[in-house]
Amino acid sequence: MTEHESSLLLDHVDMRLVSVEADEAIADRNAIVQLDPDHPGFRDQEYRARRNQIAQIAMNYRPGDAIPDAPYTPEEHQVWRTIWKALQPAHQKHACVEYLKALKQLKFEPDRIPQLREVNEKVQAISGFRLEPVAGLVQPRVFLENLANGVFLCTQYIRHHSTPLYTPEPDVVHEIVGHGVTLASERLAELNRLFGEAVKRTASSESLERLSRIYWFTIEFGVLREAGRVKAYGTGLLSSAGELEEMHHAELRPLVLEDASCEQYDPTHFQPVLFCADSFAAMHQMVKEYLIRWS
Ligand SMILES: [Fe+2]
Numbered sequence: 001m002t003e004h005e006s007s008l009l010l011d012h013v014d015m016r017l018v019s020v021e022a023d024e025a026i027a028d029r030n031a032i033v034q035l036d037p038d039h040p041g042f043r044d045q046e047y048r049a050r051r052n053q054i055a056q057i058a059m060n061y062r063p064g065d066a067i068p069d070a071p072y073t074p075e076e077h078q079v080w081r082t083i084w085k086a087l088q089p090a091h092q093k094h095a096c097v098e099y100l101k102a103l104k105q106l107k108f109e110p111d112r113i114p115q116l117r118e119v120n121e122k123v124q125a126i127s128g129f130r131l132e133p134v135a136g137l138v139q140p141r142v143f144l145e146n147l148a149n150g151v152f153l154c155t156q157y158i159r160h161h162s163t164p165l166y167t168p169e170p171d172v173v174h175e176i177v178g179h180g181v182t183l184a185s186e187r188l189a190e191l192n193r194l195f196g197e198a199v200k201r202t203a204s205s206e207s208l209e210r211l212s213r214i215y216w217f218t219i220e221f222g223v224l225r226e227a228g229r230v231k232a233y234g235t236g237l238l239s240s241a242g243e244l245e246e247m248h249h250a251e252l253r254p255l256v257l258e259d260a261s262c263e264q265y266d267p268t269h270f271q272p273v274l275f276c277a278d279s280f281a282a283m284h285q286m287v288k289e290y291l292i293r294w295s
Pocket residue numbers: 013014170174178179220235236
């Protein structure tokens with residue numbers, strides 16, 4: 001495997017447990033974001049300072065306020081340019097129609113990272129969903145329950161500029177290009193809300209895990225057939241050109257939600273198994289009915 005392939009291999013992920021110390025628990029306000037020694041930005045003091053600054057925006061944020069703009073650097077806008085150049089043709093080739101329609105409405109620019117504030121305004125006008133910045137650490141239950149209230153908790157930092165096609169954590173590219181766009185589809189926004197409502201009715205950790213897996217294999221990594229071809233509607237696929245190419249090598253199983261609820265996954269690799277719906281409408285109806293009946 002070449003170095004390029006191995007970096008694409010890790011470009012996606014949805015590990016929401018980014019390590020951030022709770023506000024009151026830290027003595028040093030300048031070091032709220034902890035990066036692992038193998039993180040691409042670990043030795044970059046400027047990057048780490050900016051990550052702390054961006055985390056601080058989230059910590060000071062009060063729901064309903066306009067989201068303050070993140071201080072992205074020219075190097076970081078270049079990261080966006082690189083990613084966007086790879087993603088645009090990949091979307092045309094591999095994204096489902098519902099996603100492409102929503103993408104058009106958000107009108108991303110190729111030269112700069114969109115600010116959460118701008119994306120939030122557009123998404124809210126379309127589906128009523130609100131994006132809210134989070135510093136990092138979000139437990140799966142907190143993340144999913146917020147969806148019930150039409151709130152999507154979003155990271156705002158971008159990956160380190162030394163690895164434009166790789167991120168060990170979900171960054172603003174995944175959040176905006178993946179979730180932001182899909183939340184600009186009324187039907188996908190509806191499913192996100194229903195996931196949140198189902199989680200609120202779920203007490204046991206086993207059941208929560210089953211629902212999280214269904215979320216993973218639909219909202220994050222879902223594929224479907226459109227005019228005889230396999231297309232993506234999952235955010236983890238749609239935010240990475242590498243994932244979009246690789247999805248055609250996955251083992252495709254018919255979308256049976258009970259099966260998806262039992263399927264283990266590893267967020268650090270390309271997904272070897274994907275669940276494929278017969279169409280967008282079939283997926284939407286199946287997931288919606290399943291979540292409404294969930295108890
Ligand atoms: Fe995600």
